[in-house]
Amino acid sequence: GFGGGGGQGFASMDEALRTFMGAFGGGGGGGRSESIFDFFGGGFEGGEQAGAMRGASKKATVRISFEEAARGVEKELSITNFLTCTSCSGSGARTKNGIKTCTTCQGKGQIYQSRGFFSMTSACPHCQGAGRIITDPCTTCKGVGRVKEKQRVKIRIPAGVDNEMRLKMSGYGDVGVGGGETGDLFVYIEVEPHEAFQREGDDVYLDLPLTFPEAALGSKKEVPTPFGETVRLQIPEGTQNGKVLRVSSKGFPNVHGKGQGDLLIRITVETPVKLTDKQKTLLRSFEKTETPSNHPRQKGFLEKIKSFFRE
Missing domain, CATH: 2.10.230.10 (Heat shock protein DnaJ, cysteine-rich domain)
Known part of the structure; x- marks a missing residue:
């Protein structure tokens, strides 16, 4: 059997534990059930000062x-x-x-x-x-x-x-x-959000509107950066609406010191509105000089449509 205090013997470990729990006010009757390990909570603390309690964060x-x-x-x-x-x-x-x-x-x-x-x-x-x-x-x-x-x-x-x-x-x-x-x-x-810049990761996006002549002929533009400075951007001839131009290392620095993002310029070609009669006449004259090679995307699109109907 299992030896108990004062020479008392126990028939099993279960009986010994029940006796122990009763001695400390646990187990038995209608009382709440507690784990035996609840009684060992404070017995293995280190050398911290007695009564010490960490301050709240x-x-x-x-x-x-x-x-x-x-x-x-x-x-x-x-x-x-x-x-x-x-x-x-x-x-x-x-x-x-x-x-x-x-x-x-x-x-x-x-x-x-x-x-x-x-x-x-x-x-x-x-x-x-x-x-x-x-x-x-x-x-x-x-x-x-x-x-x-x-x-x-x-x-x-x-x-x-x-x-x-x-x-x-x-x-x-x-x-x-x-x-x-x-x-x-x-x-x-x-x-705080910015009126002009949008951030994606460490990269920064900026929408840049261009006139039709600027996009067609190419141009140079001064664009801002998130650091309060400007950089000169070369717009190549024939730049299309939606094209993205990249300025390396002008985005956000990585907060963990792993390099720096880029500044990405999204081109928006603005169609002119409120044309005068003279401007309309000039555009019609220009239109008459155009060839399919001036519009490779349109040419490719028309060829796809034709092949669709042939099938």
Whole structure:
């Protein structure tokens, strides 16, 4: 059989566990069922300070312009955090003599209990796991060791960030309790849309309208970039509507430092409107001089239509 406390024997392990659970207020009757492993939660902690609790992490959102996302920018945020109380330097006591070691747990913050061949660890009920008793609380923080205050935080936003990206600032959350670690600050990025540019990954698109003569004869155009500068773009002769011209390395820098995107110029050939009689006469004269070689796409389209009807 299984040996129990005080010489008691158990016929099986199940009986031994039921006896153990009963000794600690678990199992049996109409009470809720608990896992045996619930009783071992605190017995394997490391050397962290007794009663220490990590501070909460904070969230903030910053809105930046399209150009700021391309170049990178520094912003200042106003956040409200729990900070270390300056009156007591975080001790929670008004004076050095206002802190006493808990006599119940001898400053360990935990107590150990044994029942038969089982033992368990739990937080000290006298000091709530702190390992110390504050007998003379700080009047500023009321013995907590931290106070809620507003603070200004500068954050460097790297070039190439995009919507919904998150930046982590370690140690800018709430100060921990009882010597616990300080939480973090997570900053979420919102990039304002641009009137002219559209972003796809690290590439940037720009729609460029051309007149019919500019597209047919070719031209040179100054086009803007997301960095506030302009580049000269050579429009080749016979440029068609919808053609995309590429300017290398004028898009967004990759936020992870993996190269840079391109600036892609989408051509829109604008058909003239509100023509004068003279302009119409000139266009009709021009039309009479055209040959099929001037319109290779139209020629190919007509040939496809003819072959369709032949079939």
